[in-house]
Structures are given as structure tokens and as C-alpha cells.
Amino acid sequence: MMSKLIEQKEGVQYLLMGNEAIARGALEAGVSVACGYPGTPSSEIIETLSKVAKEGNLYVEWSANEKVAMEVAAAASFAGLRSLCTMKQNGVHVTSDFLLHLAASGTRGGMILVSCEDPGALSSVNEVESRYFAPMIEIPLLEPADFQEAKDMTRWAFELSEEIRNIVMVRSVTRLSHGSGNVSFGKLPDTKRQAEFKSDGPILDPDEGLVFSAPVVYKHQLQQEKIKRAREIFELSPFNTYQGPEKPELLLITCSICYLYCREAISLLGVKERVGVLKFGTTWPLPPELLKRHLSLTDNILIVEEVRPFLEEHVKILAAEMAPEIGIKTFYGKETGHFPSVGELNPDLVVSALSKILGVSSYIGMPPDYEKKAEMLTSTRTPRRDLIFCPGCPHRASLWSIHNALQMDGRRGFVCGDIGCYSMAILSPSCGFGTMKTLHSMGSGTGIASGFGKFGQFGMEQPVLTVCGDSTFYHAVIPALINAVHHAANMTLIVLDNGGTAMTGFQSHPGLTVNAMGEEVPAVDIAKICESLGVRVEIRDPFDLEETRKVINRFLEEEDGVRVLILRQICGLSPEKKAGKRYEMRVDEELCLGENCGCNRLCTRIFRCPGINWDKEKKKARIDEVICAGCGVCSFICPAEAIKREEAA
Amino acid sequence: MKKKQLSKDPYNIVITGVGGQGNVMASRLLANMLVRKGCQVTIGETFGASQRGGSVMSHLRVSAESVWSPQIPKGRADIVAALEPVEALRVLMRYGNPGVKVLTNTRPIYPVGVIAGELDYPSPEEIRATVKELSAYAWFIAATDEAIKLGNPILGNIVMIGAIAGMGELPIAREDFREVIVSSMPAEKLDVNLKAFDIGVEKVKQ
Numbered sequence A: 001m002m003s004k005l006i007e008q009k010e011g012v013q014y015l016l017m018g019n020e021a022i023a024r025g026a027l028e029a030g031v032s033v034a035c036g037y038p039g040t041p042s043s044e045i046i047e048t049l050s051k052v053a054k055e056g057n058l059y060v061e062w063s064a065n066e067k068v069a070m071e072v073a074a075a076a077s078f079a080g081l082r083s084l085c086t087m088k089q090n091g092v093h094v095t096s097d098f099l100l101h102l103a104a105s106g107t108r109g110g111m112i113l114v115s116c117e118d119p120g121a122l123s124s125v126n127e128v129e130s131r132y133f134a135p136m137i138e139i140p141l142l143e144p145a146d147f148q149e150a151k152d153m154t155r156w157a158f159e160l161s162e163e164i165r166n167i168v169m170v171r172s173v174t175r176l177s178h179g180s181g182n183v184s185f186g187k188l189p190d191t192k193r194q195a196e197f198k199s200d201g202p203i204l205d206p207d208e209g210l211v212f213s214a215p216v217v218y219k220h221q222l223q224q225e226k227i228k229r230a231r232e233i234f235e236l237s238p239f240n241t242y243q244g245p246e247k248p249e250l251l252l253i254t255c256s257i258c259y260l261y262c263r264e265a266i267s268l269l270g271v272k273e274r275v276g277v278l279k280f281g282t283t284w285p286l287p288p289e290l291l292k293r294h295l296s297l298t299d300n301i302l303i304v305e306e307v308r309p310f311l312e313e314h315v316k317i318l319a320a321e322m323a324p325e326i327g328i329k330t331f332y333g334k335e336t337g338h339f340p341s342v343g344e345l346n347p348d349l350v351v352s353a354l355s356k357i358l359g360v361s362s363y364i365g366m367p368p369d370y371e372k373k374a375e376m377l378t379s380t381r382t383p384r385r386d387l388i389f390c391p392g393c394p395h396r397a398s399l400w401s402i403h404n405a406l407q408m409d410g411r412r413g414f415v416c417g418d419i420g421c422y423s424m425a426i427l428s429p430s431c432g433f434g435t436m437k438t439l440h441s442m443g444s445g446t447g448i449a450s451g452f453g454k455f456g457q458f459g460m461e462q463p464v465l466t467v468c469g470d471s472t473f474y475h476a477v478i479p480a481l482i483n484a485v486h487h488a489a490n491m492t493l494i495v496l497d498n499g500g501t502a503m504t505g506f507q508s509h510p511g512l513t514v515n516a517m518g519e520e521v522p523a524v525d526i527a528k529i530c531e532s533l534g535v536r537v538e539i540r541d542p543f544d545l546e547e548t549r550k551v552i553n554r555f556l557e558e559e560d561g562v563r564v565l566i567l568r569q570i571c572g573l574s575p576e577k578k579a580g581k582r583y584e585m586r587v588d589e590e591l592c593l594g595e596n597c598g599c600n601r602l603c604t605r606i607f608r609c610p611g612i613n614w615d616k617e618k619k620k621a622r623i624d625e626v627i628c629a630g631c632g633v634c635s636f637i638c639p640a641e642a643i644k645r646e647e648a649a
Numbered sequence B: 001m002k003k004k005q006l007s008k009d010p011y012n013i014v015i016t017g018v019g020g021q022g023n024v025m026a027s028r029l030l031a032n033m034l035v036r037k038g039c040q041v042t043i044g045e046t047f048g049a050s051q052r053g054g055s056v057m058s059h060l061r062v063s064a065e066s067v068w069s070p071q072i073p074k075g076r077a078d079i080v081a082a083l084e085p086v087e088a089l090r091v092l093m094r095y096g097n098p099g100v101k102v103l104t105n106t107r108p109i110y111p112v113g114v115i116a117g118e119l120d121y122p123s124p125e126e127i128r129a130t131v132k133e134l135s136a137y138a139w140f141i142a143a144t145d146e147a148i149k150l151g152n153p154i155l156g157n158i159v160m161i162g163a164i165a166g167m168g169e170l171p172i173a174r175e176d177f178r179e180v181i182v183s184s185m186p187a188e189k190l191d192v193n194l195k196a197f198d199i200g201v202e203k204v205k206q
Helices: A002-006 A018-028 A044-051 A066-078 A089-105 A133-137 A147-164 A216-235 A258-269 A288-295 A310-326 A347-358 A368-378 A394-409 A421-426 A444-452 A470-486 A526-532 A545-557 A602-607 B023-036 B085-095 B124-133 B143-149 B153-166 B174-184 B187-205
Strands: A013-017 A033-036 A059-062 A083-088 A111-117 A168-173 A180-184 A241-243 A250-255 A275-280 A282-284 A300-304 A330-332 A414-416 A436-438 A464-469 A491-497 A536-540 A562-568 A583-587 A612-615 A620-623 A643-647 B011-018 B040-045 B055-063 B079-082 B101-105 B137-141
Touching: A002 A018, A013 A018, A013 B023, A018 A044, A018 A111, A018 A147, A018 A168, A018 A180, A033 A044, A033 A066, A044 A059, A044 A083, A059 A066, A066 A083, A066 A089, A066 A111, A083 A089, A089 A111, A089 A133, A089 A216, A111 A147, A133 A282, A147 A168, A147 A180, A147 A216, A180 B023, A216 A288, A250 A258, A250 A288, A250 A310, A250 A347, A258 A275, A258 A300, A258 A347, A275 A288, A282 A310, A288 A310, A300 A310, A300 A347, A310 A330, A368 B085, A368 B124, A394 A414, A394 A421, A394 A464, A394 A491, A394 A545, A414 A444, A421 A436, A421 A464, A436 A444, A444 A464, A444 A470, A444 A491, A464 A470, A470 A491, A470 A526, A470 A562, A491 A526, A491 A545, A526 A536, A526 A562, A536 A545, A545 A562, A602 A612, B011 B023, B011 B085, B011 B153, B023 B040, B023 B055, B023 B153, B023 B174, B055 B085, B079 B085, B079 B153, B085 B101, B085 B124, B101 B124, B101 B153, B124 B137, B137 B153, B137 B187, B143 B153, B143 B187, B153 B174, B153 B187, B174 B187
Parallel strands: A033 A059, A033 A083, A083 A111, A111 A168, A250 A275, A250 A300, A300 A330, A414 A436, A414 A464, A464 A491, A491 A562, A536 A562, B011 B079, B079 B101, B101 B137
Antiparallel strands: A013 A180, A180 B040, A241 A275, A583 A620, A583 A643, A612 A620, B011 B055, B040 B055
């Protein structure tokens, strides 16, 4: 991958993931600085750039959170460099305070925000959109429709940013970011940019003055002029395309990966002669003249997009204004129920909407008799696959101890949760023993616990716990923890420190001695931060179940202020762990009493590590040697001591 | 890449399995082999939370000239390659059709609900019969067991790629595989990967 991204061969097509294509586009634009906070589906953009940082003379960082990432990237722009800032959809909300001010101050070197969103919440706890930030904060929005465009449009976004002197937002979605396709490369620039921050010119000079959003009304006016300029540029943008007959019966208006769903649906239905597709690459502000020309082609319009009816709303507003010239149109889309208003789209949903509007009923996706047979034969033979903690996951051990400590405490204590693999502790019974009872945004477990911890005056007697991961701790827990300490909230914070941003693929964070580019950097110690706040901190190994449970019980009994327990054990999927098993595990069949044991199959029924199977014939537990990660924890679970561990060779 | 090399355009392949089985790697390797042959390939896949013990699926669309959607329409799979047997059934339920060719690794990974005794996992005979009933051609390969013999169960995905190549449906050969491995993995891994690939080719021809 490393060499591929900076390779330069004419006429060669490369297979690139959407996120890699975005990274290559940034390289072709001569990006100097790239920052972000990991989050699926955005993470591979920074990862890809970090691998070529040295060869490409880039500065790349995984920042502590998205707001800081954008601030660092903005500094680059102020110094005349081109910069990129990436995040998943939630991140735009985190960064929005700074984004709002940055959009008002304007930028110097080209700067783009890439928001990778997750329609259908395939890897998220929300499917919120950040597209609405574009009109709200008044910055241009681009949406690439395929892999080639992901590269080309990213490259062009930097030019647009420099043309209008403001940040430009590029929105991708999971199916593009994590999909892959053929991409032809353009040239990599050989110009080196010099960083220099000029700030001693006249106050309103956009090149040499202060970078500042005041005088507010004047700057706001300038910002709106930039949007007007962007709109003019968008009228002629090659990223807005029309394909179809001169007078289509129906016009599809679409953007993003939905464009490919539209093309597929038209092909499946064989209605190429009847339907046209207007694909917008520039989705805000929409270019009105271009839209008017296409709306004039027909009276029936279907809008295809995910998730919210963003394009639909903006097209309708412009169509209302144009009505005297183009006449009255009929719009189909989410508002008419032709598409679901939640979740992601696919070619079949577009086929179904098109069939309804065009009155086509000839298309058969799956032959009905096959469908009936498949349904009959598979419905009872495809057991659900619940999400689980991986074999060897320290979170399973941590939550087992937390769960047991709360049971033992007996006062209906509960856990406020946070974002990471351990979020799955909200699930029951597959994962985490149903321990977690609240789950919102990064760091909010601690903020919520800080609130609960003050409700003793209202008679609340339940002990309050909160868990966060190490990366989350730096991202957003620190301010909430300070709040809890300052207000003497009665709560216990458990930091599940597995040594990296594990959920998204081991990106570095401030607790590590290595940065995104593989350089050695100072680590910021979680325990020391907590101690400096005057909080009592203890550190344990979650694989030591009994000791962990004891500390938690002791903490639960304390009635004043904040305690922090750091449970430290690296992720079972981390490269160093994956290399080998610490223990070889086996079940001693003599000792395993199976269903006759009073434990009622505790290991497989409650603990639920996928490395332990239940042998139906022998009626004994059994270790699956392919799946078992050799952490050894289950040997402490078995009351009959039938699960044996031996140091692996 | 000439159109005549593909029996259909787009040609649709689903590679499915459970998180951690090397599904994503398999789809990339296969797609890279096809791109080297001049095909346009779109891969649709999701990972992230879905990796944590859940079902995972990659959609490969292979075409002579066009970019296709990263999601295969319902009932439109041409090949289903399942790294886990029950996942073959799950995919056929949505993407199967009377002409589909199915390759199934025989080693199960039990969902936690099955391990806990709350759900039933079909017997090997039931799986075999169901896959046969819902496909035009079906192959059952002990890919993981073969990979264990080679020293690493993860190579099961490479055995499956070999099997896909061995089906003769796609314009790819051993040399394409070798070139992709050489350009994407450390040199010392080449031999064992080639061995795994060859086993796959062999098994599908038996």
C-alpha cells in the first residue's frame, strides 16, 4: 500500500478503497498537514497518509479529538499550507464550535474537512448527517459518487478552498469510504510549500492581517460572498453530470454513492430511454441555473439520497422560486414515502421506487419460487450472530468483575457508558453482561455519572460507575472528570486501558510513546492526570478477576467524591498479542461435570467467550483451538477447575 | 480485459464469513488479481463494529468496462464463497438464485447464542443439503483444516481464493495470485500462500 499511494505510472489503474482514494487526492493536491480523530468509516484516510508521511514530507497526526484536529489543520492553512482534517459524522458535531468560527474567519492555504458518514449505522451508535452543517455554517459541500471521483474531487476541493478562501467540506459514506474500485492516478506535485504565518498586516487584510471572525457582520458578509462565488463555480463543475434522454419521463436527482444505485436500478429495469439522472457532486449551495435546465426537461422528479432529505429540501426550495419559469413539478422521494426516511439505500430500494412511479412490474430480483424455497430452508438454519467481545478481550474480564462487584454490592448500582468496543456492554446477554445502562457520545458516560453522583440529596442511593477507554479518556473524559472532581460527585471512573484506539484499528493516542507517523513522542499518563486532580487512582490487571472485583467493591463503598480505577491489559487483537498465545487452554473432561455441575454451564452460558464451545455429544465444555486467544481468564471462571491453562511454549 | 472473458457483466461474487476470518483480505486479493487483468472491480464491504463476532460480507462486482454499485441487488450473486458454513445460507437467503455457484468452507464458527444453548446450529448434513438445493453447483472444502495443516488457520481464506480461481469462472490464474502476493506481503509468506492457493485449486477440481 505504502508504495502504491505514491506511485506514478501513466495509464495504470489501481484498486483503491474510497478512503485511500481521498488520501491520494490530497497527495495530488500537495497537502502538507493531515489531522483527524479515528472513527469508522473515516480512519483509513489518516492511516494511509501517515504511511507516506516521510516520503511525502507531510505532517500527520491523530489528534486528541476532532476539534483539536481541526484547530491544528487550521493552523496549517493560516501558515499557507494545504491541510486536511478527517472524522466520522459525530466528529463534525464535536468540532462544530471551532468550525463555525473558522468559517467566519476564512482560511489561507487550501483546507478541507472530510466527513465520513455511516448511513444505516453499520459501525456507529447514530446515523446523523453532517451535511446540514454546510448551510448552517455556510461552507460549500461536495459529495463524490465513486472511487475515481473520491480522488479527483478531493484534489479539486483544495483548489476551491483557495479560490474562495474558506474551508470546504467533502462528505463520504461507508459504502464509498470502505468500498474499493479502480482509480487512475494524476500527477503528484513537486512544489514544496513554505510555512509562514503572516499576522502583522492591516487588520482586515486576508493575507497578512489577524485571523479572526470580527468584525462579525462584515466577515459574515464576506463569507456569504464566498458562497456566491462557490455557487457560480458549481454551475460549470464537471462533477455535476446528466445522463439520459433529452426529454425523460422521470428525472432522478441524486448524489454520493446513491448515484451508483440509480444507475444499477435503471439498468436492471431496462428504462434507460425513459429516465434521466442528474448527479450532483456539489450539493450545497446548489447551482440554480444548472438545476433549472434539468428541471425543465420533465415534470416528474425522484430524489435519491441518504439519510435525510437534504437535497430534496434544497431542490424543492429552488424549484418553488423557479416555478414561474419551469412550471409546477411533482417530487417523489422521502417525503412521499418512495424511500424510507431512515437507514441506507441500495439498488433494490431504487428499483422499487422507480417501478412504482413508472408503473413497471416486469423486474424480478429473485424468482418467487426460489425465494420461497430459500426462506423455508434457511429461516431455521441461520442462527443469529450477535456482536461479542473478541476471544481474549480484556473488556470481557473487566465487565465480568464490574458485574459481579455490583451484584455483590446489592444496591442496584449501574454503569454509565462511553464509545468504544466496550460500548457493547450495553448488550445482553451476548456481551458485557448487560452492565452498561447509558450510552451516548464520547466522554458522556463520565459527564452523566458526574450528574448522578450529585443526586444523594434527592435520595439516590445507587452507586454510580462509569467506564471509558484510554483514547476516549483523552478525547472528552478529562473535562467531565474535572467537573466531577470539582463538584465532589460521588462516582467511580473505570478506565479500560487496552493500549490503543482498538475499535478503529489501533491508531495512536496521547497515552502512547509513538505518534501516527511512527515517531517517538512523550506519552501523557492517565494515572498522573487523575492524581493531579486530587483523585485516588489504582491500577489493576483485569485478567486478575478476584483482585479487580475487590477493588471495585471497595470503591463502591466509598461515599465521597471521585475514585479512578485503571484496568490495564492490551487488546487481544493488537499486533503484539496476536503473535502468540500466552496460555494453551484445555478442558479436563474428567473434571468438567457438564450439565450435572451446579454452575449450569457458567462458561458457555454466561461468560460466553467464543473460544469455549459446548460439545453436545460429550456434554462437556471444549476449547476451540482456532478461536481461543489464550488469555487464560476462563480458568478462573470454572467452579470445578476443569479449564486448565499451561504457559504456551 | 475483453467482455468475452466474463460469462456475465457485471459478474457478482459474495465472499462471506465471520469477523476475524480474513474476509476483507480475501476480497482485496481477489479484486487485485482481477484489476491486474484489466477488469473494473467494485468491492462493497463494511467493517468496524460488524467485525466483532458478527457476520461479514464483501460484494465484488466485476465488469469489463463499468463501475457498479458496491451493493449487489437481491438475488444476483453468481458466486458465493463462504468462509463459514452457516454464512453461506445467510447469503443465499438474500442473494441466491437457481444459477448460483457456491463454495463452502466446512468448519463452523458457532454464534454465542449457539454456544450458550439458546440457538441451534444446523448439522453438516443439513447445511450440505440446503446449499445444494439452493445452488446450481456446490463445493464443500475443509479450508480451515487444510490451513491448520499448513500451520495457520487464517490461510483458510487463501485456500478459498484458490478454489474460486479453480472454478474457472474468472480470468485469473496462479501467476496473478503470485504477483499480487509478491506486491502486498513480505517475501517469506509467498510459499505458504502459494501452497494454500494450490490446495484450493486442487480441492475444487476433485
